[in-house]
Amino acid sequence: MHPAYSVILFTTASGAGYGMLFWLGLAAALGAGPGPGWTGIAALTLALALVTLGLLSSTFHLGHPERAWRALSQWRTSWLSREGVLAVATYLPAGLWWLAWVTGLWAGAVPLLAGLAALGAVATVWSTAMIYASLRTVRQWHRGDVGPVYLALAAATGALGLAPFAAAGPAAGPGWVALAGLAALAVAAALKWRYWAGIDADPGRFTAEQATGLGALGRVRPLDPPHTQPNFVMREMGYSVARRHALTLRRGVMLGLFALPGALVALALALGAAWPLIPALPLAAAGVLTERWLFFAEAEHVSQLYYGRARA
Amino acid sequence: MTALPEGTGRKLGLVIDLDICVGCQACATSCKEWNTGGYSAPLSDHDPYGADPSGAWLNRIHSYEVTGPAGGGRTVHFPRSCLHCEEPDCVTVCPTGASYKRAEDGIVLVNPDTCIGCKLCSWACPYGAREYDHDDGVMKKCTLCVDRIYNETLAEEDRVPACVRACPTGARAFGDLGDPDSAVSRQVADRGGFDLLAEFGYKPVNKYLPPRINTVAAEPAPAPEPVAAPGGSTVEGFFAWVDRALSGRGG
Known part of the structure; x- marks a missing residue:
C-alpha cells in the first residue's frame, strides 16, 4: 500500500497526542501527577x-476536504466514521478540562472530565486501528494484533511526550510517567516483534488463479497489461x-x-534526573514514523493479483 | 446510508464469456466514451497523448497466459470491472454514505456530490474496481450504465451498458442474475459460470464463463534445426562459431 505522508x-x-491525553487524564482523574500548574x-x-x-x-489526502464533516454520519457501519465521531466527542471533555485548568474554575469537575477524555482517547486510537484491521483485502492489516499495536504505541509515545513535563513539575524526578512509558x-x-513474525509466516490465502478463476486450466501469468503506464x-x-530494505528499517x-x-x-529513572x-x-519520533511507514509499505493488497502478484 | 440493503429486488449485472473475448478493448473505450459524458462525468485523464498517460477508467482488459500442467499455454483475455457484489465492504466502509447499493436493482454507485475522496472504498475492494479521479477529487466506478439502461430517450436496443452494446463478439451479456429464468442466468447455468475470488465472500453478481477446454490435441512442436557440432575440422569449427554467434547463443 502506498505510504501517504499525510496519513503517516x-x-x-x-x-x-491521545497517548498524552490518556496518561494525563488518568493522572488527573486519580488526583496524581501533573496537576493544574503550568506544566x-x-x-x-x-x-x-x-x-x-x-x-x-x-x-490533506481527501479529494474534497471541505466535505469532511459528512464523514461523521455513517458510524453504524464505518470505522472511519466512528473515528471521526469519537475524535470530535473527545474534544468536548478535553476542552472543558483545559478551560477548567486555565481558568482555575470547576476544580471538582476535573476528575470526571479528565477521565472521559482518557476514555475517548483510547476509543479514538482503537477506531483508527480498526480502519485498517477491518480490511480483509490486506492480510498484513487484517489481524487481531493491529489494534493492540496501535494502542501500545500511542501509550508509549504519549508517555515519552509527557515524561519531561512530569519531571519538571512540583513532584520532582521522572516518576511514574517514565515507568509507564518504559512498560508501554x-x-x-513485544507486540511489534510478534506482528512481524506473524506477517512473515503468512504467505497469503489468495492466488492469481482464484482471482481470475482460471486455476482449472493451469498457472496464470500476465501477458499483456491493460494499460501501458501504472x-x-x-x-x-x-x-x-x-524485503532487504524492510528488514533494515525494522531493525531501525x-x-x-x-x-x-x-x-x-x-x-533517567536510575539517576533520578530528567535530562x-x-x-x-x-x-x-523518528522510530514511530518509520514504523508507520513500514505498516503501509509492507502491506500487500489482494487486487495486485490481477497485476502479476502470485499470492496475496 | 452505507448499510447494505436487506436484499435487492433484482440483481442486475454482466456475464462475461472468457471463451470468446478477443481483448479488442472496444468495451473499455466505449465505456470511457459514454461515462466521461454521463453519470460519472468527467473521467479525467492526465497526459493522455504523452509519455506517461494515466486516467480514470471503469473497465480494464487484461490478457493472461495460462499454462496447463502438461505444458501448452493459452491466452485468455480478461475484462475486469465492478462486479456489483451482494455483500461488498466498499459500501459499508464509506464514512459519508456516498457509496451505496441500490435496493431496487443491486447496482453499486458513488454519489459524486457527497464523496470526500478518502479512497477507503478502493482499499476495501479486492477486485481493484474503483479508481480515483484526481481532477474531480471523487471515486469513480462502473455504474452499469444506470443512465442508459432505464433511459427511454434511447432506442430500446441501446438500453444496455455501453460495453455490452460495443462488444463485437458478443462476449458480454447484461441481465437480471437474480431471476433464474433470465437469459443470463440460463447461460451461467449451462456454461458453469463462476465468481471471481468466491473465497473472499463479497458474493459478486457479475459472472464469468470459463474458456472451453480445447479438445483438439496440440501439434507437437517442430524439432529444432540441427546445429553443427563443435570440433571437427577448423573450417567446420569456424562455421559452428558463426552459427552460434548469429543465433545469439554466444561465441
Whole structure:
C-alpha cells in the first residue's frame, strides 16, 4: 500500500497526542501527577495540539476536504466514521478540562472530565486501528494484533511526550510517567516483534488463479497489461518495499523506537534526573514514523493479483 | 446510508464469456466514451497523448497466459470491472454514505456530490474496481450504465451498458442474475459460470464463463534445426562459431 505522508503523520501525531491525553487524564482523574500548574497546562495543550495536527493532516489526502464533516454520519457501519465521531466527542471533555485548568474554575469537575477524555482517547486510537484491521483485502492489516499495536504505541509515545513535563513539575524526578512509558515501550516492542513474525509466516490465502478463476486450466501469468503506464490501483495498492530494505528499517525501529528510548528512560529513572528524557523524544519520533511507514509499505493488497502478484 | 440493503429486488449485472473475448478493448473505450459524458462525468485523464498517460477508467482488459500442467499455454483475455457484489465492504466502509447499493436493482454507485475522496472504498475492494479521479477529487466506478439502461430517450436496443452494446463478439451479456429464468442466468447455468475470488465472500453478481477446454490435441512442436557440432575440422569449427554467434547463443 502506498505510504501517504499525510496519513503517516495523522496516525502517529494523533496517536502520541491521545497517548498524552490518556496518561494525563488518568493522572488527573486519580488526583496524581501533573496537576493544574503550568506544566500540566502545557502538557495538556501539547496533547491537544498533536491531536489537532494529526486530524488536520488526515484531511490533506481527501479529494474534497471541505466535505469532511459528512464523514461523521455513517458510524453504524464505518470505522472511519466512528473515528471521526469519537475524535470530535473527545474534544468536548478535553476542552472543558483545559478551560477548567486555565481558568482555575470547576476544580471538582476535573476528575470526571479528565477521565472521559482518557476514555475517548483510547476509543479514538482503537477506531483508527480498526480502519485498517477491518480490511480483509490486506492480510498484513487484517489481524487481531493491529489494534493492540496501535494502542501500545500511542501509550508509549504519549508517555515519552509527557515524561519531561512530569519531571519538571512540583513532584520532582521522572516518576511514574517514565515507568509507564518504559512498560508501554516493552509491551509495544513485544507486540511489534510478534506482528512481524506473524506477517512473515503468512504467505497469503489468495492466488492469481482464484482471482481470475482460471486455476482449472493451469498457472496464470500476465501477458499483456491493460494499460501501458501504472493506473490508480497500481500506484495506490501496488506499492511494495524491497524485503532487504524492510528488514533494515525494522531493525531501525527496534533500535530507535524501542531500545534507545527505553535505555534513556531507564537511565533517567536510575539517576533520578530528567535530562535523558529529552534525547528520547526525537529518537522515538523518528522510530514511530518509520514504523508507520513500514505498516503501509509492507502491506500487500489482494487486487495486485490481477497485476502479476502470485499470492496475496 | 452505507448499510447494505436487506436484499435487492433484482440483481442486475454482466456475464462475461472468457471463451470468446478477443481483448479488442472496444468495451473499455466505449465505456470511457459514454461515462466521461454521463453519470460519472468527467473521467479525467492526465497526459493522455504523452509519455506517461494515466486516467480514470471503469473497465480494464487484461490478457493472461495460462499454462496447463502438461505444458501448452493459452491466452485468455480478461475484462475486469465492478462486479456489483451482494455483500461488498466498499459500501459499508464509506464514512459519508456516498457509496451505496441500490435496493431496487443491486447496482453499486458513488454519489459524486457527497464523496470526500478518502479512497477507503478502493482499499476495501479486492477486485481493484474503483479508481480515483484526481481532477474531480471523487471515486469513480462502473455504474452499469444506470443512465442508459432505464433511459427511454434511447432506442430500446441501446438500453444496455455501453460495453455490452460495443462488444463485437458478443462476449458480454447484461441481465437480471437474480431471476433464474433470465437469459443470463440460463447461460451461467449451462456454461458453469463462476465468481471471481468466491473465497473472499463479497458474493459478486457479475459472472464469468470459463474458456472451453480445447479438445483438439496440440501439434507437437517442430524439432529444432540441427546445429553443427563443435570440433571437427577448423573450417567446420569456424562455421559452428558463426552459427552460434548469429543465433545469439554466444561465441
